[in-house]
Amino acid sequence: MNKNIIKSLSTVFCIGTYILSYTANAAPFEVLHWWTEPGELQSKQVLVDHLKIKNIEFEDFAIVGGGGDGAIHVLQMRALSGTPPEAAQIKGPDITEWDKLSMLVSIDKLVDTRAWTNFLPEVVINDVSVDNKYMGVPINIHRVNWLWLNTKIFKRFGLAAPTTWKQFFTVADFIQAKGIKPLSMGGTPWQDALLFESIAISVLGPDNYIKAFVYFDNSVINSAAMVEAFKLFKRLHRYTSIAQQGQDWFWASQSFINDQAAMFFMGDWVKGSWTAAGKEALKDYRCVPAPGTEEVFSYNIDSFVLFKKVNTDVEQTNQKVFVNTLISPEFQIDFSKAKGSIPARQNVDLSSFDACSKQSAYDFDHKIKVPSFTQNMATSSHQQGQIIQLISDYFNSESLSAEEAVQQLDVMVKALTSK
Numbered sequence: 001m002n003k004n005i006i007k008s009l010s011t012v013f014c015i016g017t018y019i020l021s022y023t024a025n026a027a028p029f030e031v032l033h034w035w036t037e038p039g040e041l042q043s044k045q046v047l048v049d050h051l052k053i054k055n056i057e058f059e060d061f062a063i064v065g066g067g068g069d070g071a072i073h074v075l076q077m078r079a080l081s082g083t084p085p086e087a088a089q090i091k092g093p094d095i096t097e098w099d100k101l102s103m104l105v106s107i108d109k110l111v112d113t114r115a116w117t118n119f120l121p122e123v124v125i126n127d128v129s130v131d132n133k134y135m136g137v138p139i140n141i142h143r144v145n146w147l148w149l150n151t152k153i154f155k156r157f158g159l160a161a162p163t164t165w166k167q168f169f170t171v172a173d174f175i176q177a178k179g180i181k182p183l184s185m186g187g188t189p190w191q192d193a194l195l196f197e198s199i200a201i202s203v204l205g206p207d208n209y210i211k212a213f214v215y216f217d218n219s220v221i222n223s224a225a226m227v228e229a230f231k232l233f234k235r236l237h238r239y240t241s242i243a244q245q246g247q248d249w250f251w252a253s254q255s256f257i258n259d260q261a262a263m264f265f266m267g268d269w270v271k272g273s274w275t276a277a278g279k280e281a282l283k284d285y286r287c288v289p290a291p292g293t294e295e296v297f298s299y300n301i302d303s304f305v306l307f308k309k310v311n312t313d314v315e316q317t318n319q320k321v322f323v324n325t326l327i328s329p330e331f332q333i334d335f336s337k338a339k340g341s342i343p344a345r346q347n348v349d350l351s352s353f354d355a356c357s358k359q360s361a362y363d364f365d366h367k368i369k370v371p372s373f374t375q376n377m378a379t380s381s382h383q384q385g386q387i388i389q390l391i392s393d394y395f396n397s398e399s400l401s402a403e404e405a406v407q408q409l410d411v412m413v414k415a416l417t418s419k
């Protein structure tokens with residue numbers, strides 16, 4: 001055969017393969033997630049749109065509730081009844097737990113992942129891998145240990161950003177004396193625990209934080225430093241009276257951004273909701289690390305797992321397209337800009353990102369990285385759920401002392417880790 005014909009046939013073949021690998025069959029692709037607040041909805045729409053271009057019809061399986069506790073329970077029921085969705089937002093050690101049930105699709109077997117090590121940071125690779133195999137697709141990185149400052153209120157009183165807890169209390173007392181709420185706070189246990197997490201990082205230091213909340217080391221859990229962390233945590237309770245039982249983070253974020261409160265502790269997904277409302281970094285809010293945690297980056301990586309289904313060609317093609325879309329730089333950039341995070345991929349152009357995301361990217365590269373235990377990064381959700389409840393009960397109790405709470409934590413952790 002003529003060389004040119006062979007060449008053009010192989011070009012046609014290559015283009016055909018390319019189209020095949022990037023074009024799915026429009027069967028609905030059900031995805032479980034808990035992105036239900038305005039900023040999260042915009043980010044989810046980015047995902048829907050990117051999949052649509054590749055002919056994937058996103059079927060929404062959204063479960064309301066920040067932090068994802070409700071979503072995980074619904075997913076368990078669906079999986080038990082033999083009808084899991086195609087994909088679910090599962091993160092951290094939970095990926096291993098689901099994998100043990102042999103329900104997950106191995107990403108390595110589905111697509112060529114060999115190049116992923118070139119652009120994913122080690123901490124991200126470890127987070128989504130089980131026994132050195134990719135079982136999840138990472139899409140972004142959130143920083144959890146942020147303190148948000150309301151620009152208008154801080155400017156009005158000429159206040160500097162607190163970098164220590166001592167400064168934090170001085171600023172909070174000053175603002176309270178002016179009749180303004182110092183701290184906005186939601187009313188669900190994981191939000192209480194998120195605040196505690198930053199305090200624990202600052203009081204224990206990153207190494208001991210990891211020993212306590214990743215390895216459940218009782219010498220750190222049952223320590224004077226842990227009691228100190230609980231006591232400091234409780235001192236913040238007096239600033240949080242607008243919290244209502246069950247109030248989700250979105251409503252707390254609204255009172256902050258609408259100038260009714262001066263400060264707010266939350267992961268940077270909150271920035272997505274402010275971006276959706278037309279608010280801007282620096283102009284309307286500032287981001288600083290929680291006091292005493294400037295050398296630490298507490299991370300939360302969003303990722304998706306795929307469930308084994310009937311395994312038809314159509315389904316496999318859709319799964320491949322889903323994974324390849326989620327890992328692409330185009331999607332990760334668009335998604336993170338809406339979500340308030342930074343892409344899981346490194347070396348992407350962040351010039352169009354806001355100042356807080358740029359700082360987050362810099363700090364991710366330069367600071368000590370610790371997994372956020374309140375965001376499923378340190379332990380599986382059943383262990384995490386009980387610890388979070390205890391922390392929240394202590395925060396809201398008028399009688400439980402810090403020493404008692406630490407003792408209860410010690411007993412709880414021993415029970416959680418005994419076989």
Ligand code: BGC
Binds near residue numbers: 068
């Ligand atoms: C998730 C974020 C989400 C946040 C609030 C976190 O656990 O990782 O993607 O925006 O919960 O719902």
